[in-house]
Amino acid sequence: MASVIVVGAGIVGAAVARALAHEGHAVTVVERGASAGGTSASGEGNILVSDKALGPELDLALRSTELWRALEAELRAELPRDAPSIEFEPKGGVVVATTDDGARSLLAFAARQRTAGVVARELGPDEAHAAEPHLTDAVVAAVHYPGDAQVQPAIATEALLASARLAGARVLARAEVLAAAPGDGRIAGVVTSRGTLRADHVVVAAGPWSAAVAERLGSSLAVLPRRGVVLVTTRMPRTVRHKVYDADYVGAVESGAAGLQFSGVVESTASGTVLIGSSREQRGFDARLPTEVLRGLARRALALFPCLADAAVMRAYGGFRPYAPDHLPVIGEDARVPGLWFATGHEGAGIGLSLGPAELVADLLAGRPPSLDPAAFSPARAGLRTAERAA
Template sequence: MKSSRVVVVGAGIVGASIARDLARAGVDVVVLDRSATAGGTSSSGEGNLLVSDKGPGAELLLAQRSRALWRDLPRELAEDLPTDFPDLELEDKGGVVVATTPVGAASLLAFAARQRRAGVRADVVGLDRTRELEPHLTDEVHAAVHYPEDAQVQPVAATEALLASARRRGTVVRQGVEVLAGIRCGARLTGVRTSDGDVTGDAVVVAAGPWSGTVAHRLGVDLPVRPRRGTVLVTARMPHRVHHKVYDADYVGAVESGDSALQTSSVVESTAAGTVLIGSSRERRGFDERLETRVLAQLARKALVLFPFLADAAVMRAYGGFRPYVPDHLPVIGPDPRLPGLWHATGHEGAGIGLSLGTAELITDQVTGRAGASSAGYAARFAVDRPTLVPHLQEAA
């Protein structure tokens, strides 16, 4: 299908990436967001670009493709944007995953072996090398794996840069505009009714993060995207003592779990500003924004298992956000067969920043008919009507 005008709902990093990629392909794009750009999930994450937490399969393939696109992005943006535009703070810091128990060690080493067979750099390191990578790490290390491909970016700066690049090619970004309903011509979606008038287009792409289910419902379909709450502690600035993204091996299990109850695991990393970010938590409790001491206490206690020196660190603040959760733990990327003209790019949960560029490439390939990554064979795994999601579509209906 060749589309000359596309309406993108959501100005977070996924929507920004899609707008830029479509604009580069010559498409007229309008981006709508009920709030500010990067005002939702994108502003409340840690900026992770990870392959270390993904097992073999479609999501890992998308992560690997996205990681390649992230490597090229700074050079591409330098050609697009003024020299004084804020830096992306893209840092190829790598990751270190640590098991602090014998059981965790066995699981970690088996997981890393499967990843290596899928092309991931997952280097098992001994205690001496682990100490070189992270001198202040706990002595209670039963196994460690170094992931040199992991990286971090400043997500708000990246979102703004992607949108600025899209604007340079004619994209219109409208903030404070809420989508209220769809516009149809026969059976086809041809635009949206908003709080600031109608916006028409040949296609509508919903990239509204955890609010995508609400937007999809207003347009006429049900999509089982739900908010999954996460909380992060931020320390005061200190000398740089954490050199990679470091997390406990149980983090992968928390990511893959569908349990609605609170789950926490140790994730620790430094920022360019000198603070230390401490996560992570996952809990499905709707759009409840309250910060709770029970969650903060678990995060702090588990971080001390990895880095005992944090016992003397002052906590400067804490913040939370909502990840877009889908029951089968895969993003929803592509056209909706129930409503021609509607496309989805959502459900990435905590991986949206890292997967944003690959997601944009898939959407642009599909919307414009461009030959590209969609022919790689894994695009169908993200389809709305995939077998693992169909039962949940029926539940949502």
């Protein structure tokens, strides 16, 4: 068994640490701040297949969703009984088109997804209203995705870490990675603000900060922050049953445009609040929240659910998602620095996609044939290399 350092105690780092610790590796998670304190604590907790186009990311999403469905029971068996629930809720998603053009592309998108085994049920306006009674009358067509689910991302991260700890992993918080430990070409560990740690492998799962960590460890990575903003209402009578998106969501996720983009995403949480997303914008690590973004989110949400007009929005928060130029996660070993691995670049899908990559890293590290083809996610793939050279 190997010794492995995982950089980052967000959901991806926690999932990787758990997978490796359960295989018997000696795992240390190194975290600059506190656990679940960055991207994992600033999103909705989406576990989605609905927004993934046919291709490797959809395969990863389908595998991850399977793993999530199993995880809740596994954690319940492993963790103390009074540990908080990860609030896994297989509530399903409904994607809504309000124009004829929108309906045509939505239905075609769903038809292609079905070829990969996605359950995507077409709904006419009446069926859409039966599924979502308060939905706008403007709905032309909708697609129901029973496979979409939600989890409380911070609790899930802590639960994965707790499971990893039970399997022998160690977490070192408030330890910033400063450099690679001295070695002979192969990675030999990391120098942190709390001392030097030696290991056979280092897995960078530092989300949008992964590029900076890669550089400190003598490599590079074309992952940038892309900011998303979410609005939260006060508690209210349950009005929204599923995750409900406007059909533009799919386009926005796939788009590489740097400018501000919106798509409507509305859902209720177990605590009675309604979450309203989503925006995407490349603006570095700028944490300011322009009111233009808040207004855009509100308009999209009202277009889906006009009955939310008087809902009180009590909070707005922004998070930085790790964004790779070709929209695919980066999972695998860095050919330039042997022993250095990446598990990042999941953008806004990192909660849902955390478990698949963890399994992939564990398979590759053990030399087992992985359940998915890892080539599309390779750090050496052309889509990443071109961006790195351009940068």
